[in-house]
Amino acid sequence: MEFVPVNRPSLDGNELKYLTQCIESGWISSEGPFVEEFERKFSERIGRKAGIAVSNGSAALELAVAALGIGPGDEVILPAFTIISCALAITRAGAVPVLADCDPDTWNMNVDEIEGKITDKTKAVMAVHIFGLPVDLKPLLALCNKHGIMLIEDSAESIGLSYRNKPCGSFGEISAFSFYANKHVTMGEGGLVAVNNENLEAKCRSLRNLCFKEPRFVHENLGWNMRLTNLQAAVGLAQLERLDWLISRKRHMGERYNRHLADVPGLQLPVQKTEYAENCYWVYGIVLGDAVDLDAQEMMKILRKKKIDSRPFFWPLHQQPVFNREGVFLDEHYPVSENIARRGLYLPSGATITDEQIEYVAETVKSILKKKTG
Numbered sequence: 264m265e266f267v268p269v270n271r272p273s274l275d276g277n278e279l280k281y282l283t284q285c286i287e288s289g290w291i292s293s294e295g296p297f298v299e300e301f302e303r304k305f306s307e308r309i310g311r312k313a314g315i316a317v318s319n320g321s322a323a324l325e326l327a328v329a330a331l332g333i334g335p336g337d338e339v340i341l342p343a344f345t346i347i348s349c350a351l352a353i354t355r356a357g358a359v360p361v362l363a364d365c366d367p368d369t370w371n372m373n374v375d376e377i378e379g380k381i382t383d384k385t386k387a388v389m390a391v392h393i394f395g396l397p398v399d400l401k402p403l404l405a406l407c408n409k410h411g412i413m414l415i416e417d418s419a420e421s422i423g424l425s426y427r428n429k430p431c432g433s434f435g436e437i438s439a440f441s442f443y444a445n446k447h448v449t450m451g452e453g454g455l456v457a458v459n460n461e462n463l464e465a466k467c468r469s470l471r472n473l474c475f476k477e478p479r480f481v482h483e484n485l486g487w488n489m490r491l492t493n494l495q496a497a498v499g500l501a502q503l504e505r506l507d508w509l510i511s512r513k514r515h516m517g518e519r520y521n522r523h524l525a526d527v528p529g530l531q532l533p534v535q536k537t538e539y540a541e542n543c544y545w546v547y548g549i550v551l552g553d554a555v556d557l558d559a560q561e562m563m564k565i566l567r568k569k570k571i572d573s574r575p576f577f578w579p580l581h582q583q584p585v586f587n588r589e590g591v592f593l594d595e596h597y598p599v600s601e602n603i604a605r606r607g608l609y610l611p612s613g614a615t616i617t618d619e620q621i622e623y624v625a626e627t628v629k630s631i632l633k634k635k636t637g
């Protein structure tokens with residue numbers, strides 16, 4: 264078997280055709296027509312009135328927090344188990360990130376913990392859908408309404424997924440997406456925030472583009488250049504046209520792994536279905552049980568020797584050296600996040616993975632575990 268990459272995107276729809284149109288027309292910057300078309304079609308697909316395309320998902324989160332007016336003195340609740348971008352968006356706004364642990368089965372933020380974290384400074388909850396399975400939004404929205412706090416939905420890993428038959432990214436005040444190469448819709452790098460409110464949309468558009476206004480080059484507010492190029496939007500549009508197929512490929516991949524790895528002692532697999540959603544396996548995560556005499560890093564090294572690429576789970580936010588050095592999150596503990604960070608990894612999960620590759624990866628995992636399970 265040749266090397267199995269952790270992700271290889273599928274780019275054989277209209278990606279090349281639309282990119283060629285950009286080159287031939289000369290429209291390569293953010294002013295080009297694909298940006299507006301992508302924003303319109305993407306926001307329609309996820310059931311929002313407007314989408315504002317940005318340069319990546321981390322920028323989208325930063326823009327979302329800024330556009331909601333969150334700043335010094337405010338607190339935002341978010342999961343300990345997520346990418347650092349979520350916490351950076353909050354700390355860079357001068358606000359305080361407040362963490363909650365995750366559920367040991369779904370790996371999503373434990374909604375039962377949230378109410379106890381709410382103070383009179385809490386402005387928002389940032390819900391992050393993890394690995395292709397959504398957070399339980401119904402009780403979370405009820406809590407937000409009860410306490411008058413906003414919901415930011417990080418839907419980077421759940422493009423095209425639904426929560427109780429309504430698209431992820433359509434809940435709460437604002438949602439953020441990423442179009443990095445491993446996302447369901449990719450353009451290499453890219454992101455988007457989605458809103459329903461016109462004022463919020465105008466604020467996002469202005470902040471994304473250095474707060475330009477008339478007369479040009481006179482600025483009254485601090486913005487960023489977070490613009491997306493026409494080239495990226497061209498690829499994204501072609502991907503969006505194939506979103507249903509891309510999701511069906513991911514589900515096929517997840518189901519095949521599930522079948523091969525079912526009942527392997529010492530191995531926790533992703534939750535396939537909950538009462539509110541069906542997993543779309545953004546990545547196929549596994550967690551090594553206590554009986555396995557290996558941690559995720561050791562397992563990844565062995566897999567690599569067998570020509571299989573893999574990645575660890577997120578390192579929890581409260582144990583990030585960059586925060587601890589500043590005295591942030593010191594002495595905080597979130598045991599589920601800590602455990603899955605050390606015992607969890609994800610297997611090759613790209614849309615182009617073949618059934619033979621899945622079988623090879625699964626059989627390799629099984630044979631490693633056979634030797635290393637006490």
Ligand SMILES: Cc1ncc(COP(=O)(O)O)c(C=O)c1O
Pocket residue numbers: 319320321322324345346348349391392417419420441442443452453454
């Ligand atoms: C949940 C989540 N949020 C935000 C991001 C950041 O997106 P980007 O890599 O486009 O900055 C990612 C990236 O993987 C992510 O998984």
